Amino acid sequence: MCGIFGIWHQDGRPVDLVTVQRALTTLRHRGPDDEGYLLVNTRTGQAVSCGGRDTDSRLMLPSAKEFRSETFDLVLGSRRLAIIDVSPAGHQPMVDGASGLVVTHNGEIYNYVELRAELERYGHHFRSNSDTEVLLAAYKKWGSDCLRYLNGMFAFAIWDERRQELFAARDRFGEKPFYYHYDPERAFFIFASEIKALLASGLISRKPNYKTIYRYLAYREIDAGSETVFEGVSALPPAHALKYSRAQGTLRVWRYWDLNPEAEIRLSSDAAYAERFLQLLTDAVHIRLRADVPVGSSLSGGLDSSTIVCLIAKELRGSTQKTFSARFHDPRYDEGKYIRKVIEWANVEGHIVYPDPARLPEEIETLTWHQEQPFFSTSIYAQWCVMRLAKEQGVTVLLDGQGGDETLVGYHLYFGPYFRDLFLRLRWTALMKVLHNYVREHGLAYLPIIAFTFLPQSLRHPIRKHIRPLAIAPELEQAGQSDARLFLPHNFKSALQAALYETLTCTVLPALLRYADRNSMAFSREVRLPFLDHRLVEFLFAIPNDQKLRGTTTKFVLRNAIQGLVPEGIRLRRDKLGFEPPEVGWMRGPLRTWIDEILHSSRFCQRGWLDPKVVERVWRGFLAGRDKLHSLIWRWISLEIWARVFLDNIRNVVFPEGEV
Structure with missing residues (x-):
C-alpha cells in the first residue's frame, strides 16, 4: 500500500522539485515507511533515483534536494507502506534497468505468487519478493494486456522510456484511488493517490464542481464516473486505464474490463x-x-x-x-x-x-x-x-x-427491481406473496424507496429531475440540472441485474470504497x-x-x-440489511448544538448553495420528530465542513497537523 504521485511536462519545462516534495508530503499517512523519487529528463534520457527524509537509509540514495537546480520534465514519487517484502528491495519508484521501465504502485497484486512463477517460466529473474516487481515484469512481458492477468486492488503508473509514454491503470472496482489533471494547452499531466496532493502542488485551483455538489445534495450521488467535487480534478474510473504519450500528444482513457450481462452460469443444484x-x-x-x-x-x-x-x-x-x-x-x-x-x-x-x-x-x-x-x-x-x-x-x-x-443483494433497494421482474414476467401471485412477507419482516418504512426503484430507469430520471430537492438554491440547481442523466452501458437480462450493476459501478460501491480507503x-x-x-x-x-x-x-x-x-x-439472520449507526439520536442529542451552530453560521448561510429559510424549516421538522430528514441534514453538514476545510482553508490543506 502506498501513495503515488507524478507529473510530466511534455513541452520540456522543468518540474519544480519543491512542489513535488510538498505534494508527496501530503500523502505521508499512506506510506510512512519509505519515500522515493525518480527524476527524468525525457529529452536526454537522464534518470536519477533519489530520496527524502523518510527514505530507508540502507538504500544510500541522494536527497532530492540536491537536484533542485537541474532540469527534469518528468517526476514520479512514492510513499510506501511496506506490506509485502518489507526490505529495501521493495523501494519505489521501482526501476527495471534492462528496459528502462519505472513503476510507482499503490495497492496489492494478490496473485503475485502465481504470476511470478509464470513469468519465471518465460525467463524473467526477480531480485525481490515484492508484488510491485511482479507487476513491472508483467507489463514488460504483456504491455497493457497485463491488466487481464492481475487479481488485486491497485492504482499504478508506469513510465516507458523507450515508447516515451506514461501508462496508468486502476483496479476493476476502484478499491484504490487515482486522480489526475490534464492540461492539453500547457502540455502537462499530473496524478496522485489523493486530491490533496494535486492541490498541494499549487498547479490546480481549489474551485468547487457545482454539478457534482448538486448531485451529492439532490440524489446522494458522488464518486460516480470521472468527476469530483473539484473542478479540473478527474478520477480515473474503476476498470479504466490511460496513456499519455509524446507521439500522440494527447491523453487516451479506456475501459479494460467490464461485467458481461450476457454471461450465464447454470449448475445442477x-x-x-x-x-x-x-x-x-x-x-x-x-x-x-x-x-x-x-x-x-x-x-x-x-x-x-x-x-x-x-x-x-x-x-x-x-x-x-x-x-x-x-x-x-x-x-x-x-x-x-x-x-x-x-x-x-x-x-x-x-x-x-x-x-x-x-x-x-x-x-x-x-x-x-x-x-x-x-x-x-x-x-x-x-x-x-x-x-x-x-x-x-x-x-x-x-x-x-x-x-x-x-x-x-444485501440492500432494501434491490427489492424494487426484483418485484418489477416478477411483475413483468406475470408472476403476480408470487409477487403478492413476496411483498406480503417483506412487509411482515421489515414493515412499511422502506416501501417508498422500493416503489421508486420498481420503476424503470427511463422513468426514474425524469421523476427525480422534476421533484425539486429540498433547500437547494436555484443557482446551484441550474448548474446541476445541466448534467446528463446516467446511462447504463448494457441491456440487462433483468431489472435486478441492472440494479446490481448500477450499485457496483455507479451509485453505492464507489463511495463506500473511497470511505474505506481514506x-x-x-x-x-x-x-x-x-x-x-x-x-x-x-x-x-x-x-x-x-x-x-x-x-x-x-x-x-x-x-x-x-x-x-x-x-x-x-x-439465518434476516434483520440486517446494511450498516447504520444511531445517527438520529446523535443528531438530536450530543451533536444538536454543534449542528445548530453550523446551520445558523454566516458562512453556511452565505455560501449560496442552500436556502437558509428552508434549511431552518427542515431542521426544526427533524427536531420535532421527522426522523427521515436526518440523512438530508447530514449531507448539508458534511458539505459545509468540506467547504471550510478545502475552500475556506480553515485547515492547512498542504500540511495539516500531524502530517509532517
Missing part, C-alpha cells in the same frame, strides 16, 4: 452453486492473507464480515486472529450479541470501540481532510474509529466484508475485500437471480455455502 461459491470465496480470502505484517479483520456482526472472520480462522488453523468492531450504546443499533457469537465461535481475539459522538465535532475536520469529498453518513466516523483501534493494536492489514451487499490510510492501515475478487463477482453476476434473492431471503447462495462455518444465529 443449489448445492452446486454453493460449493462453487465457497471455493471462490475461500481462495479470495487465501490470497488476501498474503502479507509480511500482522493481518486481522473487521467484524460488524453481519453475515458478510462474520463469514470472512470464520474463513480466516479456518485458514490460519490455530493462529490467533484479531478482530475489530464498532458497537453502540443504543441497543437498537448495537450488534454486540452477534459480534460476541462470532468471537466465541471462531476463537478470535476481539477488540471493541464505542464511537463517541461527542468527539465527532473535534475530529470532523481531520476526517474530512482525509476523505477529501463530502460523505453521506456518520457511519464513516464509526469506521474511522475502527481503523484507529487497529493501529493501536498493531494490525496493519484488515480483511473486510465490504462488497457482499452489492454482489449478493479511513484506513489515515491510520496507515490496509483494507482488503475478498467479496470483490473479480472471479467471484463475475460468478455471482452470471448465476440466476434466485441464487442471490429467493423470496425475501437475501444472499441465498452465501447462506447455503456457509452452513457449519458460521453460527446458525448469524447465517
Whole structure:
C-alpha cells in the first residue's frame, strides 16, 4: 500500500522539485515507511533515483534536494507502506534497468505468487519478493494486456522510456484511488493517490464542481464516473486505464474490463452453486492473507464480515486472529450479541470501540481532510474509529466484508427491481406473496424507496429531475440540472441485474470504497475485500437471480455455502440489511448544538448553495420528530465542513497537523 504521485511536462519545462516534495508530503499517512523519487529528463534520457527524509537509509540514495537546480520534465514519487517484502528491495519508484521501465504502485497484486512463477517460466529473474516487481515484469512481458492477468486492488503508473509514454491503470472496482489533471494547452499531466496532493502542488485551483455538489445534495450521488467535487480534478474510473504519450500528444482513457450481462452460469443444484461459491470465496480470502505484517479483520456482526472472520480462522488453523468492531450504546443499533457469537465461535481475539459522538465535532475536520469529498453518513466516523483501534493494536492489514451487499443483494433497494421482474414476467401471485412477507419482516418504512426503484430507469430520471430537492438554491440547481442523466452501458437480462450493476459501478460501491480507503490510510492501515475478487463477482453476476434473492431471503447462495462455518444465529439472520449507526439520536442529542451552530453560521448561510429559510424549516421538522430528514441534514453538514476545510482553508490543506 502506498501513495503515488507524478507529473510530466511534455513541452520540456522543468518540474519544480519543491512542489513535488510538498505534494508527496501530503500523502505521508499512506506510506510512512519509505519515500522515493525518480527524476527524468525525457529529452536526454537522464534518470536519477533519489530520496527524502523518510527514505530507508540502507538504500544510500541522494536527497532530492540536491537536484533542485537541474532540469527534469518528468517526476514520479512514492510513499510506501511496506506490506509485502518489507526490505529495501521493495523501494519505489521501482526501476527495471534492462528496459528502462519505472513503476510507482499503490495497492496489492494478490496473485503475485502465481504470476511470478509464470513469468519465471518465460525467463524473467526477480531480485525481490515484492508484488510491485511482479507487476513491472508483467507489463514488460504483456504491455497493457497485463491488466487481464492481475487479481488485486491497485492504482499504478508506469513510465516507458523507450515508447516515451506514461501508462496508468486502476483496479476493476476502484478499491484504490487515482486522480489526475490534464492540461492539453500547457502540455502537462499530473496524478496522485489523493486530491490533496494535486492541490498541494499549487498547479490546480481549489474551485468547487457545482454539478457534482448538486448531485451529492439532490440524489446522494458522488464518486460516480470521472468527476469530483473539484473542478479540473478527474478520477480515473474503476476498470479504466490511460496513456499519455509524446507521439500522440494527447491523453487516451479506456475501459479494460467490464461485467458481461450476457454471461450465464447454470449448475445442477443449489448445492452446486454453493460449493462453487465457497471455493471462490475461500481462495479470495487465501490470497488476501498474503502479507509480511500482522493481518486481522473487521467484524460488524453481519453475515458478510462474520463469514470472512470464520474463513480466516479456518485458514490460519490455530493462529490467533484479531478482530475489530464498532458497537453502540443504543441497543437498537448495537450488534454486540452477534459480534460476541462470532468471537466465541471462531476463537478470535476481539477488540471493541464505542464511537463517541461527542468527539465527532473535534475530529470532523481531520476526517474530512482525509476523505477529501463530502460523505453521506456518520457511519464513516464509526469506521474511522475502527481503523484507529487497529493501529493501536498493531494490525496493519484488515480483511473486510465490504462488497457482499452489492454482489449478493444485501440492500432494501434491490427489492424494487426484483418485484418489477416478477411483475413483468406475470408472476403476480408470487409477487403478492413476496411483498406480503417483506412487509411482515421489515414493515412499511422502506416501501417508498422500493416503489421508486420498481420503476424503470427511463422513468426514474425524469421523476427525480422534476421533484425539486429540498433547500437547494436555484443557482446551484441550474448548474446541476445541466448534467446528463446516467446511462447504463448494457441491456440487462433483468431489472435486478441492472440494479446490481448500477450499485457496483455507479451509485453505492464507489463511495463506500473511497470511505474505506481514506479511513484506513489515515491510520496507515490496509483494507482488503475478498467479496470483490473479480472471479467471484463475475460468478455471482452470471448465476440466476434466485441464487442471490429467493423470496425475501437475501444472499441465498452465501447462506447455503456457509452452513457449519458460521453460527446458525448469524447465517439465518434476516434483520440486517446494511450498516447504520444511531445517527438520529446523535443528531438530536450530543451533536444538536454543534449542528445548530453550523446551520445558523454566516458562512453556511452565505455560501449560496442552500436556502437558509428552508434549511431552518427542515431542521426544526427533524427536531420535532421527522426522523427521515436526518440523512438530508447530514449531507448539508458534511458539505459545509468540506467547504471550510478545502475552500475556506480553515485547515492547512498542504500540511495539516500531524502530517509532517
